[in-house]
Amino acid sequence: MRILLVEDDPALSFGIARALQREGWLVDTLSDGAAATVEGLIDQYDLAVLDLGLPRRDGMEVLRTWRSRGAKLPVLILTARDELSDRVQGLDNGADDYVVKPFDLPELVARLRALQRRAAGRADERIVLGDLELDTRHRELRWRGERVHLSPREQALTELLMARAGRVVPKDHIVSTLSSWETDFSENSVEVYVHRLRKRFADLGVTIKTVRGFGYLMELAEPPSK
Missing domain, CATH: 1.10.10.10 (Winged helix-like DNA-binding domain superfamily/Winged helix DNA-binding domain)
Known part of the structure; x- marks a missing residue:
């Protein structure tokens, strides 16, 4: 499985990428919203992990662009924005899951596995x-x-x-x-x-x-x- 990780905190991005790679997944990392907007429209990813507070372009705008242009990859929003209105907006804009920082890595990995199974249309792993x-x-x-x-x-x-x-x-x-x-x-x-x-x-x-x-x-x- 290939994952696009969009996170502008270098230490956090490195830690998440290492954890996902230990699961055997392939991870590409980006740190700004403008680059993510383009990369997410390339049909080569199985999942995306998307921060919202990104430089150059906000993650919510990135997500809206992906969906408006037909990108169907499952998206998990990973952000410090913990207001109910933020979660509702993220899900309404096309996110498949929403995780608030700080978080536990095992839970993040489990949620990504669940998204992978759902996208594949099967519960069998x-x-x-x-x-x-x-x-x-x-x-x-x-x-x-x-x-x-x-x-x-x-x-x-x-x-x-x-x-x-x-x-x-x-x-x-x-x-x-x-x-x-x-x-x-x-x-x-x-x-x-x-x-x-x-x-x-x-x-x-x-x-x-x-x-x-x-x-x-x-x-x-x-x-x-x-």
Whole structure:
């Protein structure tokens, strides 16, 4: 899952981003409302965490612009404004949740998980492909009940491919989705991680195919011929 975090307090932004990254989520950070207005209209985020007291443009104006221009990403407002009128205005303008500072990080993470499930239209937090089962909440991949240990980037790529099993995932989409893990993430990096996953999944009944000129496709492996 890719999250846009818009917060102008550097220490708070850093702390939230680290907490979300520990959950296995990809986080892009911005500190002003003008930049957030543009970035939120790019269809590449699953969720947004939006402060209201932002420089250059107020967060409430950012939210109204997103909604008026058709941006459908779930938005959680995170702000020190605790008046009832502020909460009502935020929800009426299109926010999906409203959290007042100070807050507890575990609650924030839980609320974002709930928004993710709601946006996906499902309460089930599992992705199943053959004997592989990915628990997206606890960031665990299991094969026939046994845990398959993956690095954070391998885990993120696996979730991306499993969620679209049977469909081609463009290579440039993988690069843009995973690039916040490291600044030099490239198409060559994608090939390296795909190669690693192929070796890990070789005996687990799942294959990752290369569709030349497009990207990668994860699907069930064909049973061996008798």
